[in-house]
Amino acid sequence: MQKSFFRRIKEVLGHDSAAASDLAARFLDFQAVLDGNNRTLEAMTEMGEKLGGDYLFDVNYTRSAYAALFAAISDSLRHFTLLTDNQYPRLAEVLARIDGLVQRMLTGIEPISSRLVVFYPEITWDMAEEVGGKNYHLAELANTLQLRVPEAFAITTAAFSDFFCHNGLEERLEGLGSADDGVLAELRGTILAGAFPEDFTASLASALETMRLRLGRDGKLAVRSSAEEEDGDFSFAGQFETVLNVPCTIEAVQGAYKQVVASLFQANAMSYQRQLGYDPGKLKMAVGCVAMIDARASGVIYTAAAGKDRGRMAISAAWGLGPGVVDGLTDADLYTVAKEEELRLAERRIGAKAQMVINSGGDGVETKETPVELMGRACLGETEILALAGQALAIEKYYKIPQDIEWAVDNTGRCYFLQARSLRMDESAAEATAKNIEAVPDSYPVLLRNQGVVVQRGTTAGKVFILHHIDELEHIPKGSVLVARHDSPHFVQAIPILNAIITDIGVPTSHMASICREFNIPTVVNTGSATEVLQHGQVITLQAGEGSEVVVYEGIVQSLLREARRTGAKLRELYEFRRQKYIMRYIAPLNLVNPLEQEFAPEKCKTVHDLVRFMHEKSVQALLANAGRKRRGLGGLFWHPGALRRLTLPIPVQMQVIDLGGGLRGDGAGKVTGFAEVTSVPLRAVLAGMLAPGVWQNEATALRGVDLLSGMTRAADLAGEGAAVLENVALASSVYVNMSLRFGYHFNILDCYCSETPRNNHIYFRFVGGAAAITNRSRRIALMAQVLAEHGFALKAKGDLLVGRISGQSRQEIEGILEQIGRLIGYTRQLDARLDSDEMVNTLARRFLAGDYRLAP
Amino acid sequence: MAKHSIMVIDDEKIVGDMAKLSFEQDGYEVETFLNGEAALERLQEKRFDVVVTDMKMKGMDGLEVLRTVKKLYPGVKVIMITAFANLDVAIEALRDDVHDFFPKPVKIKELKASVKRALGEE
Numbered sequence: 010m011q012k013s014f015f016r017r018i019k020e021v022l023g024h025d026s027a028a029a030s031d032l033a034a035r036f037l038d039f040q041a042v043l044d045g046n047n048r049t050l051e052a053m054t055e056m057g058e059k060l061g062g063d064y065l066f067d068v069n070y071t072r073s074a075y076a077a078l079f080a081a082i083s084d085s086l087r088h089f090t091l092l093t094d095n096q097y098p099r100l101a102e103v104l105a106r107i108d109g110l111v112q113r114m115l116t117g118i119e120p121i122s123s124r125l126v127v128f129y130p131e132i133t134w135d136m137a138e139e140v141g142g143k144n145y146h147l148a149e150l151a152n153t154l155q156l157r158v159p160e161a162f163a164i165t166t167a168a169f170s171d172f173f174c175h176n177g178l179e180e181r182l183e184g185l186g187s188a189d190d191g192v193l194a195e196l197r198g199t200i201l202a203g204a205f206p207e208d209f210t211a212s213l214a215s216a217l218e219t220m221r222l223r224l225g226r227d228g229k230l231a232v233r234s235s236a237e238e239e240d241g242d243f244s245f246a247g248q249f250e251t252v253l254n255v256p257c258t259i260e261a262v263q264g265a266y267k268q269v270v271a272s273l274f275q276a277n278a279m280s281y282q283r284q285l286g287y288d289p290g291k292l293k294m295a296v297g298c299v300a301m302i303d304a305r306a307s308g309v310i311y312t313a314a315a316g317k318d319r320g321r322m323a324i325s326a327a328w329g330l331g332p333g334v335v336d337g338l339t340d341a342d343l344y345t346v347a348k349e350e351e352l353r354l355a356e357r358r359i360g361a362k363a364q365m366v367i368n369s370g371g372d373g374v375e376t377k378e379t380p381v382e383l384m385g386r387a388c389l390g391e392t393e394i395l396a397l398a399g400q401a402l403a404i405e406k407y408y409k410i411p412q413d414i415e416w417a418v419d420n421t422g423r424c425y426f427l428q429a430r431s432l433r434m435d436e437s438a439a440e441a442t443a444k445n446i447e448a449v450p451d452s453y454p455v456l457l458r459n460q461g462v463v464v465q466r467g468t469t470a471g472k473v474f475i476l477h478h479i480d481e482l483e484h485i486p487k488g489s490v491l492v493a494r495h496d497s498p499h500f501v502q503a504i505p506i507l508n509a510i511i512t513d514i515g516v517p518t519s520h521m522a523s524i525c526r527e528f529n530i531p532t533v534v535n536t537g538s539a540t541e542v543l544q545h546g547q548v549i550t551l552q553a554g555e556g557s558e559v560v561v562y563e564g565i566v567q568s569l570l571r572e573a574r575r576t577g578a579k580l581r582e583l584y585e586f587r588r589q590k591y592i593m594r595y596i597a598p599l600n601l602v603n604p605l606e607q608e609f610a611p612e613k614c615k616t617v618h619d620l621v622r623f624m625h626e627k628s629v630q631a632l633l634a635n636a637g638r639k640r641r642g643l644g645g646l647f648w649h650p651g652a653l654r655r656l657t658l659p660i661p662v663q664m665q666v667i668d669l670g671g672g673l674r675g676d677g678a679g680k681v682t683g684f685a686e687v688t689s690v691p692l693r694a695v696l697a698g699m700l701a702p703g704v705w706q707n708e709a710t711a712l713r714g715v716d717l718l719s720g721m722t723r724a725a726d727l728a729g730e731g732a733a734v735l736e737n738v739a740l741a742s743s744v745y746v747n748m749s750l751r752f753g754y755h756f757n758i759l760d761c762y763c764s765e766t767p768r769n770n771h772i773y774f775r776f777v778g779g780a781a782a783i784t785n786r787s788r789r790i791a792l793m794a795q796v797l798a799e800h801g802f803a804l805k806a807k808g809d810l811l812v813g814r815i816s817g818q819s820r821q822e823i824e825g826i827l828e829q830i831g832r833l834i835g836y837t838r839q840l841d842a843r844l845d846s847d848e849m850v851n852t853l854a855r856r857f858l859a860g861d862y863r864l865a866p
Numbered sequence: 867m868a869k870h871s872i873m874v875i876d877d878e879k880i881v882g883d884m885a886k887l888s889f890e891q892d893g894y895e896v897e898t899f900l901n902g903e904a905a906l907e908r909l910q911e912k913r914f915d916v917v918v919t920d921m922k923m924k925g926m927d928g929l930e931v932l933r934t935v936k937k938l939y940p941g942v943k944v945i946m947i948t949a950f951a952n953l954d955v956a957i958e959a960l961r962d963d964v965h966d967f968f969p970k971p972v973k974i975k976e977l978k979a980s981v982k983r984a985l986g987e988e
């Protein structure tokens with residue numbers, strides 16, 4: 010023990026200047042990461058706004074705006090790599106892939122991959138264009154959501170291009186705009202008679218061999234279209250051919266492939282493409298080869314019952330294969346499931362189902378009379394219905410919009426998903442909600458006007474839900490207007506059910522703001538007083554226009570809602586507009602939400618926003634860890650004269666302050682400094698709290714024998730490495746503090762960035778230890794947790810360890826919270842020995858929050 | 867009353883398409899052109915109330931379009947949009963009696979307001 014202590018001192022002193030300059034450099038890197046992230050978020054916000062449909066822009070604009078964004082995120086990544094000693098090399102790969110995808114969108118150049126066939130498990134997040142929308146989503150259900158999807162592979166758009174090239178069809182696609190039915194029929198004929206390039210046949214044959222191994226010799230496939238945007242923003246429902254029950258032979262699958270591809274040029278499909286702004290002949294089609302399920306029953310789920318409220322889902326079911334339901338061949342069962350806290354079967358209408366579609370003995374399918382014993386019988390039992398509904402809900406939650414899902418149950422009762430796509434609602438959510446709220450007032454008093462910043466424009470109505478704690482998110486009713494003090498990326502989990510978000514405080518570039526824009530949720534932040542002015546349960550109409558054109562009416566203003574529906578509906582039908590807007594898919598969505606989850610990893614980053622979020626969180630951690638290491642060797646910390654000074658305070662706390670720049674006033678010639686010389690905003694705030702009158706507990710506390718023993722045995726493990734040289738130390742700059750305080754047997758670590766830019770700001774607070782028995786120590790943790798939760802901290806507590814973090818607050822708010830933490834540090838110093846009951850925890854927490862620091866019962 | 871007609875000239879299709887869609891929503895009649903030459907040809911056949919033109923295009927540029935329109939059809943208002951906004955071009959356009967001048971990306975709402983002013987609707 011002694012030996013290691015001296016060795017450590019020697020090590021630290023021996024590396025004085027290196028350690029010092031290293032920390033200074035890292036702090037600069039940290040600031041550069043924040044700066045790069047900010048510029049990235051600003052560029053992202055700007056692009057989102059300009060590409061959102063309110064501006065006329067050209068491709069040059071998109072190029073230059075993206076170039077600025079890419080430069081900013083690259084800067085950020087460069088400094089992040091230095092700050093973290095290249096601990097996350099995967100991030101550079103992710104950025105390169107994102108850049109590749111965006112460049113492809115900007116230039117219209119084909120995907121680089123030349124793979125002709127890809128099995129579903131190999132389909133990754135960046136392959137949407139190659140495998141088409143339908144394959145992509147189905148693979149995502151299996152790969153990401155771990156739902157059961159039949160064995161399947163995709164024939165890519167690269168294969169499609171090869172096939173067309175091989176048959177000299179490329180030229181024929183030019184000038185298809187004016188093609189009449191005769192020309193189209195001739196083209197389809199050529200496709201059906203087309204030959205396959207050798208590579209294509211070889212890849213397909215090898216994939217079919219694999220399929221035969223997995224499905225058995227008699228395995229059959231469904232050969233289905235998967236066009237570029239199919240099942241994405243547009244369903245293409247029923248536009249293309251699907252060939253069912255195809256044997257796993259090269260001849261049969263090639264025949265089916267040609268049938269499916271030829272259907273791209275059917276008259277109906279061509280007019281649909283024109284409507285979506287595709288130049289005729291431009292759309293490429295991938296194809297899916299999906300194992301046929303010998304379905305006992307199959308059907309469709311709408312996770313939001315169309316035309317009704319979003320709180321119910323509708324499941325239709327028929328005996329046999331899917332066409333029974335999707336093609337409306339039979340009078341199917343209809344089950345309605347209420348999406349309540351626990352899913353509930355709300356309604357069951359059993360159809361006659363006079364006919365059913367089955368696999369015919371050979372190839373293809375046939376429609377036959379339903380056997381008498383099955384007619385009029387429910388296809389699914391309640392347990393099956395609820396299980397299916399649960400999985401469907403998971404899909405909706407993942408995509409964050411209601412889904413239209415195809416499913417099938419086989420004879421062993423296993424349920425497979427065959428398709429999932431966005432459900433286009435007949436009515437806007439706003440109107441649906443409006444209809445469900447019965448009382449419509451006659452007049453519309455204005456509750457808020459021109460307060461706050463509009464993040465996402467729109468007009469909508471709903472009931473106000475005032476959120477006090479993050480936990481309440483689970484209880485928000487569908488169609489609510491969420492009103493909260495602060496914005497938070499946690500709100501993403503409620504977004505599928507929200508009509509609007511209004512906050513008192515917030516910025517239009519926050520993570521939450523991006524999410525709201527992505528999902529078109531009308532959102533207003535920074536209103537100052539929404540939580541005070543609006544009442545929980547009140548029915549309101551929100552009209553969010555440009556900038557700060559905000560009006561909140563009491564009641565439902567039908568005329569406004571109708572107006573909102575009429576405008577801006579057709580822009581998404583312009584192909585080039587969508588293409589430019591799709592670039593934002595690789596930029597704006599935020600997948601990494603909770604840093605405490607395992608998913609918070611470099612390989613889970615899919616967008617620029619994810620990278621920003623990841624780097625921000627890990628930069629804070631890296632700085633914290635580094636500051637912790639350096640703190641232990643005081644000799645290595647000052648790199649300019651006067652950087653290290655002893656702080657004298659009118660409370661019994663000795664503290665060393667290391668000035669990282671702008672943290673202390675004066676040159677520090679005296680090496681001793683007082684509170685008045687502290688210019689670091691966060692350090693000053695926390696000290697002000699510690700110095701607040703009545704807070705500092707000086708009374709001698711009677712430790713019982715058991716407490717003393719506990720304290721003595723814990724001293725060593727609490728102190729951890731290097732504790733012998735550990736003092737109360739604060740590393741401080743004008744906007745940053747990292748301080749470590751030790752009082753007897755417990756430790757506080759506080760890390761805080763407190764600048765004028767709210768999204769840069771964070772507080773990390775860690776408290777551990779104590780001399781009293783563990784029950785008392787845990788009670789102290791419970792008390793601190795109550796206080797911090799009140800300020801919106803995300804907390805983790807275990808035994809006598811408490812970790813809390815909060816971010817995104819304004820400078821003023823951070824200062825306020827730091828003062829409270831300062832008070833809490835002083836107040837709880839010897840509190841554990843006195844906390845004899847759980848009731849006392851609640852009493853003292855309430856008192857503390859009310860500014861009453863008395864300990865007496 | 868007959869619909870007011872607007873001509874949009876921009877060598878990037880997306881600009882014309884978006885403008886057409888936006889103005890048609892407000893009840894205007896809109897035709898789009900990818901170059902100045904084709905647009906001027908069309909002007910010989912049909913009268914437009916307002917011409918919205920990009921500045922920098924292959925072939926005839928926006929200033930040339932402006933001058934020609936003003937010379938041949940003095941009553942027609944011309945609004946210019948450009949990604950390369952600079953003062954010199956703006957001054958030159960003003961001299962040639964441009965009705966309005968916007969940098970790209972231009973807010974559709976502002977462009978609509980400008981068209982309304984050009985038509986004396988506001």
